[in-house]
Structures are given as C-alpha cells and as structure tokens.
Amino acid sequence: MNKIVRKEMLSENVVKLVVESPQISxxxxxxxFVIIRTDDRGERIPLTIADADRKNMTITLIIQKVGTSSHxxxxxxPGDSLLDVSGPLGRPTHIEKVGTVVACGGGVGxxxxxxxxxxxxxxxxxxxxxxxxxxRELLILxxxxxxFADEMIVMTDDGSYGEKGLITAGxxxxxxxxxxxxxxxxxxxxxxxxxxxxxxKYNVPTIASLNTIMVDGTGMCGACRVTVGGKTKFVCVDxxxxxxxxxxxxxxxxxxxxxxxxxxxxxxxxxxxxx
Amino acid sequence: MPVNFQELSADRxxxxxxxxxxxxxxxxRGNLSRVKMPEMGPMERILGFMEVNVGLNEEAxxxxxxxxxxxxxxxxVSGCPVNINIPGFIKLIEKKDFIGAARKLKETxxxxxxxxxxxxxxxxxxxxxxxxxxxKAPVAIGYLxxxxxxxxxxxxxxxxxxxxxxxxxxxxxxxxxxxxxTFAGEMAKRGYRVTVYEALHELAGxxxxxxxxxxxxxxxxxxxIAYLEKLGVVFERNVVVGKTMTLEDMKKQGFQGFFIGSGAxxxxxxxxxxxxxxxxxxxxxxxxxxxxxxxxxxxxxDTPIVRGKRVAVIGxxxxxxxxxxxxxxxxxxxxxxxxxxxxxxxxARIEEIHHAKEEGVExxxxxxxxxxxxxxxxxxKQMKVQKxxxxxxxxxxRRRPVVVPGSEYLIDVDTVVVGVGTDPNPLIxxxxxxxxxxxxxxxxxxxxxxxTAVPEIFAGGDIVRGGATVILAMGDGKKAAESLHAxxxxxxxxxx
Ligand SMILES: Cc1cc2nc3c(=O)[nH]c(=O)nc-3n(C[C@H](O)[C@H](O)[C@H](O)COP(=O)(O)OP(=O)(O)OC[C@H]3O[C@@H](n4cnc5c(N)ncnc54)[C@H](O)[C@@H]3O)c2cc1C
Ligand SMILES: Cc1cc2nc3c(=O)[nH]c(=O)nc-3n(C[C@H](O)[C@H](O)[C@H](O)COP(=O)(O)OP(=O)(O)OC[C@H]3O[C@@H](n4cnc5c(N)ncnc54)[C@H](O)[C@@H]3O)c2cc1C
Ligand code: SF4
Ligand code: SF4
Ligand code: FES
Numbered sequence: 001m002n003k004i005v006r007k008e009m010l011s012e013n014v015v016k017l018v019v020e021s022p023q024i025s026x027x028x029x030x031x032x033f034v035i036i037r038t039d040d041r042g043e044r045i046p047l048t049i050a051d052a053d054r055k056n057m058t059i060t061l062i063i064q065k066v067g068t069s070s071h072x073x074x075x076x077x078p079g080d081s082l083l084d085v086s087g088p089l090g091r092p093t094h095i096e097k098v099g100t101v102v103a104c105g106g107g108v109g110x111x112x113x114x115x116x117x118x119x120x121x122x123x124x125x126x127x128x129x130x131x132x133x134x135x136r137e138l139l140i141l142x143x144x145x146x147x148f149a150d151e152m153i154v155m156t157d158d159g160s161y162g163e164k165g166l167i168t169a170g171x172x173x174x175x176x177x178x179x180x181x182x183x184x185x186x187x188x189x190x191x192x193x194x195x196x197x198x199x200x201k202y203n204v205p206t207i208a209s210l211n212t213i214m215v216d217g218t219g220m221c222g223a224c225r226v227t228v229g230g231k232t233k234f235v236c237v238d239x240x241x242x243x244x245x246x247x248x249x250x251x252x253x254x255x256x257x258x259x260x261x262x263x264x265x266x267x268x269x270x271x272x273x274x275x
Numbered sequence: 276m277p278v279n280f281q282e283l284s285a286d287r288x289x290x291x292x293x294x295x296x297x298x299x300x301x302x303x304r305g306n307l308s309r310v311k312m313p314e315m316g317p318m319e320r321i322l323g324f325m326e327v328n329v330g331l332n333e334e335a336x337x338x339x340x341x342x343x344x345x346x347x348x349x350x351x352v353s354g355c356p357v358n359i360n361i362p363g364f365i366k367l368i369e370k371k372d373f374i375g376a377a378r379k380l381k382e383t384x385x386x387x388x389x390x391x392x393x394x395x396x397x398x399x400x401x402x403x404x405x406x407x408x409x410x411k412a413p414v415a416i417g418y419l420x421x422x423x424x425x426x427x428x429x430x431x432x433x434x435x436x437x438x439x440x441x442x443x444x445x446x447x448x449x450x451x452x453x454x455x456x457t458f459a460g461e462m463a464k465r466g467y468r469v470t471v472y473e474a475l476h477e478l479a480g481x482x483x484x485x486x487x488x489x490x491x492x493x494x495x496x497x498x499x500i501a502y503l504e505k506l507g508v509v510f511e512r513n514v515v516v517g518k519t520m521t522l523e524d525m526k527k528q529g530f531q532g533f534f535i536g537s538g539a540x541x542x543x544x545x546x547x548x549x550x551x552x553x554x555x556x557x558x559x560x561x562x563x564x565x566x567x568x569x570x571x572x573x574x575x576x577d578t579p580i581v582r583g584k585r586v587a588v589i590g591x592x593x594x595x596x597x598x599x600x601x602x603x604x605x606x607x608x609x610x611x612x613x614x615x616x617x618x619x620x621x622x623a624r625i626e627e628i629h630h631a632k633e634e635g636v637e638x639x640x641x642x643x644x645x646x647x648x649x650x651x652x653x654x655x656k657q658m659k660v661q662k663x664x665x666x667x668x669x670x671x672x673r674r675r676p677v678v679v680p681g682s683e684y685l686i687d688v689d690t691v692v693v694g695v696g697t698d699p700n701p702l703i704x705x706x707x708x709x710x711x712x713x714x715x716x717x718x719x720x721x722x723x724x725x726x727t728a729v730p731e732i733f734a735g736g737d738i739v740r741g742g743a744t745v746i747l748a749m750g751d752g753k754k755a756a757e758s759l760h761a762x763x764x765x766x767x768x769x770x771x
Binding site for chain 2: 024037042043068069083085086218220222223226237251254259265
C-alpha cells in the first residue's frame with residue numbers, strides 16, 4: 001500500500017512523488033488533499049493532490065522541504081511506502097465557466113494550483129497564469145502549466161528568470177489590461193494576503209487555498225481553524241478554499257508560527273540522526 | 276434494557292453458588308469494608324503517563340467479592356446498561372475462578388477491561404447496589420470487573436468463542452469506537468463477515484485519541500482489538516467514509532448491512548474574542564496530540580505540543596478533567612479548571628475530580644471566560660473571566676448559571692484548553708442519503724432496534740446520543756447487531 005512508484009526533484013528543495021493509491025486516485029477532484037504519515041513516529045501532514053492517474057491508480061504529491069516531516073518524505077525512494085495516506089480530504093474546487101481567470105501560484109503553491117488551473121481551462125475559461133518564485137531554481141511546473149495556459153507570466157524576486165518583481169506586479173499588469181472574472185491564489189500566506197488586497201482593489205472575486213496546521217483533517221480537532229468573514233471555519237472540512245477577501249490572514253500567519261521553536265528542535269534532532 | 280431475572284436466578288441456583296452464599300452470613304459480609312483501589316501517589320504519577328489506578332491484587336479482590344450478597348433480585352444489574360450478570364461474575368471471583376469470571380463478563384460485555392476502568396460506576400451499577408439501602412458503600416463492581424479481565428489478559432488465556440459456520444453475508448461498521456467494536460464482535464460471533472472502516476490511522480475512537488494513557492493504557496485497547504481480529508473482524512484504517520469510499524461503493528462491493536458509529540467528534544468553541552489565539556486548543560486537539568500522536572514524547576515523536584506553565588481548562592466533564600491532568604503531566608506549574616457551574620453539577624466522574632485535586636489542580640468554579648488577551652506574537656497571555664451565580668434549574672435539572680454583574684477579572688495564562696463539549700461530525704449524515712437527522716446533528720433511530728430511516732442502516736453511540744458513555748455506546752452496538760441480524764434474516768426485509 002502507498003508505494004512510491006516515481007520520484008523526481010523539481011528543484012533543489014522541491015520533490016515530486018508519485019504514490020500508488022487505488023482508492024484516492026479514483027475519488028479525488030482538484031482542490032483536495034491527503035494527510036500522510038511517513039512512519040510510526042511521524043506527524044500527520046496535509047499535502048495537496050497535485051495530480052492523479054485513474055488508470056495507473058496513482059496520485060502525485062509535490063513537497064517542499066521545510067522541516068522534519070517534509071525532509072523525511074523527500075528522502076524516501078521509489079519502492080518505499082508511506083505508512084498512512086488518508087483522503088481525499090477537503091471540498092473540491094468549484095469549477096465553472098466564468099470567462100477570464102487569473103491563476104496565481106507562489107512557490108510550492110504552484111503545485112496545488114496546477115490541477116485547479118487545468119480544470120478551469122477545461123471548463124472553457126480563458127486562463128492566465130502568473131507564477132512567482134524567489135529565483136529561477138525554485139520555480140516549479142512551468143512547462144506543465146504552459147501546456148494549457150492561454151498566457152503565462154513568470155515573476156522572480158531576483159529577476160533570475162521571467163520578470164523581476166513580486167507576483168502582485170505581474171497580476172496587476174493583467175488586471176489593468178483586461179476584465180477578469182475570477183482569481184485563484186495559492187502560495188505562502190503572506191503572498192495570498194497581498195494578492196487578495198490587490199484583487200479587492202479591482203473588485204475581482206478571488207479564492208485562496210489555505211495551508212493551516214492540521215492534525216486529523218476530518219474536522220475533529222480545530223487545529224486548522226481560521227477566521228473567515230468574522231466566523232471560525234475549519235480549513236480541513238469547510239475549505240481548504242475560501243473567499244480570499246474575507247480571510248483574516250494576520251491571524252492565520254500567527255497561528256502558522258505556533259510551533260516555530262519545536263520545529264527547529266525537531267529538525268536539528270533529525271539532522272543529527274542522519275549524521 | 277429489561278433485566279432477565281429468570282436467567283439470573285437459574286445461574287444463581289447452581290449448587291456451588293448456593294453453598295458459597297451460605298458459607299458466610301449476610302451480616303458478616305455486610306460488615307466487611309469496601310476495598311480501596313491502590314494507586315500511584317500524586318507526586319510520582321504526575322511525572323509521567325503511567326496508569327494511576329494500580330488494580331486490586333488477588334487477596335483484595337476476593338475479599339471485596341465476599342461483600343456481594345448475591346441478591347436474589349440483584350438491583351445492580353438494572354444499573355448496568357448492558358445488564359452484566361454482576362453477582363454471577365463476582366461469585367466466580369469469590370470461588371477464585373478468575374478466568375471463569377472474565378468469561379462470564381464477556382458473555383455480555385466485549386470490553387470489560389475498558390469498562391471496569393472508565394464506566395461511571397457511581398451513577399450506574401454501583402448506584403443501584405443494595406448496600407446503599409444499608410447506608411454503606413456499594414460493592415466495588417468496577418474494580419472487580421477490571422480485576423477479572425486483567426487476570427484473563429495477563430494469563431494470556433483469552434478464550435475465543437465458537438463461531439458458527441460463516442454465513443458469507445458482509446456487513447460494515449463506520450468508525451471504530453466502542454459502539455462499532457461491540458457491533459463488530461456481535462456480528463462476527465453470529466458468523467457474518469465484518470469490516471470496520473476508521474478514518475484515523477489508529478482504531479478505537481475516543482478510547483485511543485481521547486482518554487489518556489494514565490486512565491486507560493493503550494495496550495489494553497490493543498488487546499481488545501486483537502481479540503476482535505481473532506473473531507475474524509477486518510479493520511480498514513485511513514478510510515474516511517463519505518470521502519475515500521461512499522456507502523454506495525460498499526453496497527457495490529457486496530455489503531448488505533451497515534452500522535454507523537462515527538461518534539460526536541466535532542469540538543465546540545465558545546466563540547468569544549481571542550479564541551483563535553496561539554496556545555488555545557480544543558480538548559480534542561490537545562488530547563489527540565498527546566494520546567494519538569504521542570506529543571508528550573516530542574521530539575522522539577514528531578508531533579509538537581505547547582507545554583504551558585499556566586494552563587486553564589474550560590469545562591467540567593471527563594474531557595476537561597483528562598485535559599487538565601494531561602497539562603499537569605506536561606509540566607504545568609498552575610493548572611486550573613474553569614467551570615461555569617458549581618462542583619456539584621460537574622458531569623465528570625467523581626474519581627477523576629478527586630484525582631485532579633490530588634494532583635494539585637485548582638478549581639475555579641462558577642467562573643466563565645469572556646475574552647482572551649494576546650501578546651504581540653498572538654499568543655494568549657491572559658483570560659478575562661466573570662463570576663457566575665446559580666439560578667433556577669434548567670431542563671437538565673441542573674441549576675442554570677447566571678452572570679454576576681461587574682465581577683470580571685483577569686487571569687494570567689499561557690495555554691487554554693476548551694473542553695465544553697462536542698457535536699456530531701456532519702460528514703456522515705451529509706453524505707448518506709435518506710438519514711433522518713435532529714437539529715443537534717444526531718442521527719434519528721428507532722430506540723428499540725437502532726434502525727435508521729434507511730432500513731439497512733443502523734446507528735448507535737455518540738452519533739445518536741450526542742456525548743454519552745462508553746458502555747451506552749456498547750449497548751447500542753449490541754442492540755444494533757441483534758436487529759441487523761433479524762433484519763437480514765427476515766424474508767421480507769420489510770422497512771420498520
Ligand atoms: C491543505 C494543505 C495542503 C498542503 N499542500 C502542500 C503541498 O502540496 N506541498 C507542500 O510542500 N506543502 C503543503 N502543505 C504544507 C505542508 O503540510 C507543510 O509544509 C508540512 O506539514 C511541513 O512539515 P515539516 O515537518 O516539514 O515542517 P515543520 O518544520 O514542522 O514546519 C514548517 C512549517 O510548515 C507548517 N506546518 C507544520 N506542521 C504542519 C502540519 N501538521 N500541517 C500543516 N502545516 C504544518 C508551518 O507553517 C510550519 O511553520 C499543505 C498544507 C495544507 C493545510
Ligand atoms: C476525553 C474523553 C474522556 C471520556 N471519558 C469517559 C469515561 O471516563 N467514561 C465513559 O464512559 N465515557 C467517557 N467518554 C465518552 C466516551 O468515550 C464516548 O461516549 C464513546 O467513546 C462513544 O463511542 P462511539 O463508538 O459512539 O464513538 P467514538 O469513540 O467517538 O468513535 C468514533 C470513531 O469514528 C470515526 N469516524 C468518524 N467519522 C468517520 C468517517 N466518516 N469514516 C470513518 N470513521 C469515522 C472517528 O475517527 C472515531 O474513531 C469520554 C470522552 C472523551 C472525549
Ligand atoms: S459495564 Fe460498567 S455499568 Fe456495567 S457492570 Fe461493568 S462497570 Fe458497571
Ligand atoms: S446489589 Fe450489590 S450486593 Fe446485591 S448482587 Fe448486586 S453487587 Fe451484590
Ligand atoms: S485538522 Fe483537525 S479539524 Fe481540521
């Protein structure tokens with residue numbers, strides 16, 4: 001069960017795993033995620049289903065190495081298995097033909113954006129993708145996205161590829177140029193916050209997919225809670241996507257920092273255990 | 276459940292029981308005093324998660340068993356939701372046939388080692404013991420139940436009942452809490468092919484993720500599961516029914532009957548300002564991190580938890596007590612229960628309240644939080660509370676708390692655990708068509724049969740009752756198994 005059949009490094013810090021998953025591969029829709037555990041001391045961590053292959057019964061996960069659990073995952077090899085994979089969790093993205101859509105992906109957020117962008121294109125929308133990364137090395141899935149996007153804008157913080165600047169600059173260029181019916185923003189919380197402020201200025205309805213800390217992923221613990229429109233929501237069951245203009249990003253960013261100290265401690269211990 | 280006194284009396288009239296009864300006079304029995312449960316001292320036990328109650332030794336158990344008068348119409352039995360033959364098993368202990376006692380328990384209760392530990396005996400079986408009429412402490416039924424089943428387990432002498440030739444009919448249980456486990460065991464014993472689907476990576480519901488190790492060691496839960504596996508029950512973990520698989524999928528795979536035991540796992544919050552601050556947990560999250568994910572062994576295990584120094588737990592039930600005692604074990608210097616009614620109204624077990632006090636927990640009763648204040652990083656640093664008075668009794672018979680105006684004050688805290696109850700998780704009711712659901716989100720069943728509005732679907736435990744108890748959930752599982760069996764057998768399969 002849950003055997004890794006393929007592994008590919010997309011950048012120095014981002015790895016793609018294709019995992020056998022007969023049930024989830026059949027049931028998933030764009031926007032959903034799984035919760036995995038690598039081993040019996042491991043955390044339960046959420047990862048978006050970046051792609052799925054119904055015929056070969058696999059799902060694709062794209063992981064950015066940030067701490068212990070993601071490094072453990074990235075160190076697995078084809079033939080290894082994940083101990084637990086549960087899903088598909090969360091509500092699927094509502095896919096509809098609305099006209100012109102700007103799909104904005106920052107960093108590893110490009111991975112969850114990929115299946116959503118593709119589905120929006122397949123539904124008949126004009127799709128403009130704006131991808132942002134700190135530098136060329138960290139940019140992922142560019143070719144895959146370019147294959148179906150009507151237009152693609154790439155922004156890098158250091159100008160090492162595409163245009164130099166923040167992702168919001170690339171988005172604003174589009175918003176100034178033509179009417180846009182929907183924006184989708186996925187990436188670091190701070191990026192989603194600024195994209196959301198921008199699209200609000202242009203009155204463009206926007207959805208954001210949130211990456212809060214989770215434990216069970218089934219609505220049982222409340223670890224993933226965020227404030228949306230003044231109400232507490234559980235990202236794992238009410239989301240992960242919400243109206244981007246209603247999200248309290250500052251609260252979310254603070255909550256993401258809950259375990260900073262512990263995460264560092266855990267990661268240092270992990271590195272030591274490898275040495 | 277009506278008690279079958281005839282059956283009890285046939286058991287009681289066995290030769291050896293008659294003799295044993297006469298071997299000591301009732302007066303002498305009545306003069307014996309109730310055993311005390313040996314337990315680890317508070318200072319020692321708060322250093323870890325070891326079980327607090329040590330368990331009776333043989334001598335103490337036999338001594339206690341002598342107190343039971345082997346009543347001709349044992350009132351204790353009607354206090355037990357599954358009508359365990361209480362004098363029946365206790366007299367086997369007196370006879371020193373401990374394994375026999377364990378088997379007698381298993382005739383009616385699939386999880387005696389669990390119930391002997393966590394049942395609120397003081398309001399169930401023991402509350403009905405005849406000793407109360409004599410103004411004496413009741414027989415320690417729970418301790419004896421635990422003793423007998425521990426003996427059987429430790430002896431490695433677990434009996435597997437004769438299972439009839441498999442009938443090849445497939446049935447499924449959704450969720451793996453005590454309701455489903457009981458259902459699964461009962462169906463397996465009737466020869467059905469049973470599969471239990473659990474959303475989490477670990478089985479047994481609240482017994483695994485909620486009730487802490489120091490009250491219910493997980494090794495006991497695991498051995499109860501191993502027993503069910505020997506009965507032929509198949510367990511599928513990481514299956515979120517409604518997401519990974521739907522009921523329709525199961526039907527296509529040949530399942531003919533279903534039991535929903537998905538519990539009441541949705542945590543309630545109070546929706547007061549600041550409640551989403553860092554350091555504020557639901558009791559479910561707090562306990563799940565510690566019990567299921569072993570955060571108390573972080574960084575040996577990867578899941579972290581905030582180890583607060585000043586911890587306030589909101590609520591007065593078992594969940595709140597388990598959380599506050601967990602906080603003590605995680606190193607809290609000040610651990611508080613903040614409860615809006617008085618101690619008398621607390622739904623937690625008396626033993627737990629008592630243990631919490633021994634462990635240094637402070638009780639701020641008649642106190643209710645109204646707001647949390649945070650520091651610049653968003654961590655909770657203080658809570659604003661108000662004092663409450665008690666007004667007239669409400670529907671539940673408990674006196675309603677009323678606010679004392681102008682009584683607000685601040686308490687310094689760095690961690691808060693909100694343990695004010697749970698609601699049923701809406702996933703199952705939402706994804707299965709045709710179920711009837713109350714406004715509280717519980718599934719409506721025929722109380723006699725546990726059958727839902729969909730004839731082949733039965734339900735029980737917390738998804739039907741809201742937050743209740745382990746033994747009530749088990750009683751439901753058992754009743755549902757009887758009814759589903761009757762339903763599958765009935766030629767017409769008529770709806771209720
Ligand atoms: C719905 C959802 C989908 C996601 N999809 C992806 C994805 O496709 N690819 C990807 O690389 N990442 C994804 N993430 C984020 C990913 O889960 C975290 O990066 C991962 O848990 C980090 O674990 P760690 O031990 O490596 O890092 P840590 O050192 O533990 O933490 C680094 C940071 O990751 C976040 N984090 C830590 N623990 C958790 C947790 N249990 N749950 C969620 N976030 C946590 C925190 O912000 C933390 O500061 C997703 C998150 C959510 C909620
Ligand atoms: C902290 C705490 C302490 C308690 N202490 C006591 C005590 O001392 N004595 C006592 O008698 N009672 C106690 N209780 C109450 C008791 O534990 C519950 O009443 C009992 O466990 C209910 O059993 P259940 O079988 O209905 O469901 P649960 O034990 O809640 O189990 C339900 C299971 O279903 C799973 N599930 C849910 N949805 C799905 C789905 N869609 N697909 C698959 N699986 C799903 C859940 O993950 C869970 O594992 C306590 C409860 C808590 C929370
Ligand atoms: S199952 Fe619970 S209520 Fe019944 S006899 Fe045992 S301890 Fe008492
Ligand atoms: S009521 Fe008390 S004394 Fe009588 S049989 Fe039950 S436990 Fe024994
Ligand atoms: S992760 Fe536990 S409720 Fe969402």
